[in-house]
Structures are given as structure tokens and as C-alpha cells.
Amino acid sequence: xxxxxxxxxxxxxxxxxxxxxxxxxxxxxxxxxxxxxxxxxxxxxxxxxxxxxxxxxxxxxxxxxxxxxxxxxxxxxxxxxxxxxxxxxxxxxxxxxxxxxxxxxxxxxxxxxxxxxxxxxxxxxxxxxx
Numbered sequence: 001x002x003x004x005x006x007x008x009x010x011x012x013x014x015x016x017x018x019x020x021x022x023x024x025x026x027x028x029x030x031x032x033x034x035x036x037x038x039x040x041x042x043x044x045x046x047x048x049x050x051x052x053x054x055x056x057x058x059x060x061x062x063x064x065x066x067x068x069x070x071x072x073x074x075x076x077x078x079x080x081x082x083x084x085x086x087x088x089x090x091x092x093x094x095x096x097x098x099x100x101x102x103x104x105x106x107x108x109x110x111x112x113x114x115x116x117x118x119x120x121x122x123x124x125x126x127x128x129x130x
Contacts, residue, residue: 001110002076003042007035009070012063018054027055041076041106044098047085079104 009015015027015035027035043052077083084100 001041001114002039002074002107003045004075005037005039006073006075007037007070008072009035010068012060012066012068014057014060014063014068016056016058018056024056039076040110041083041103044083044101045086045089047089047094048097049089049094076107077103079107 007015009029011029011031013026013029015029016024017027018024037053037055038050040052042050079102081103082100083103083106085096085098090096
């Protein structure tokens with residue numbers, strides 16, 4: 001959704017990422033490590049050179065009987081800033097794939113789609129849908 005998410009997870013596991021073939025795979029917790037998820041804004045910044053990750057958290061045998069602790073840090077540009085592909089990521093063979101957008105308008109649209117139960121039917125109809 002945004003730019004970067006840093007996840008400091010415990011050893012319970014449960015984080016999964018979706019591969020390009022739509023298969024879900026487990027992200028094995030590694031002690032003292034940080035999981036970095038790139039969001040759609042980062043994909044726009046780098047003109048698609050890096051992909052945003054679709055991810056989820058699921059219950060597993062460890063987490064069913066024990067509390068899960070994770071610390072998540074979302075890093076996004078200010079609402080009044082604009083995001084466009086960086087110049088050095090745009091070439092003749094890779095033209096700009098996205099227009100310059102206002103971060104606040106983008107985040108508001110996407111968060112509404114995700115969390116407003118009355119907006120679910122609008123998914124795929126926002127001008128910012130990737």
C-alpha cells in the first residue's frame with residue numbers, strides 16, 4: 001500500500017507472502033532480523049524495478065496456543081508530497097509506468113477500499129488502482 005513496512009516479528013511465524021503464481025509461502029522467522037515489505041508507492045518510485053509484496057498473517061500450531069508479538073513500522077511520504085517514478089528508473093526501454101500522484105489522496109483512497117465495508121465494491125475502480 002505505502003512505501004516500506006518494517007516488521008520485527010517473534011518466533012511464532014504465520015507471515016506469508018504471495019508468489020507471482022499466486023502460491024502462498026511461509027516467511028520463516030529469523031532471530032534478530034527485520035522483514036522489509038515494499039508497498040505500491042515504492043513500486044511507483046522505482047518504476048516497477050522492485051515489486052510490492054502481497055502478504056498476510058495466518059494462524060499456525062505455534063500461534064494457536066501462544067500470544068503473538070510483532071512490531072510494525074509503516075514508512076510513507078507526507079500526505080502533501082507527490083510520488084512519481086525516479087528519473088534514473090525511467091529509460092527508453094522502460095518508460096514511466098505511473099503518473100505523478102499526491103500521496104495523501106492515494107493513501108486515503110486505498111485505505112478506504114481496504115477498511116470501509118461500504119467501499120469494498122469500489123475495489124478496482126479507484127484511479128490509483130495498480
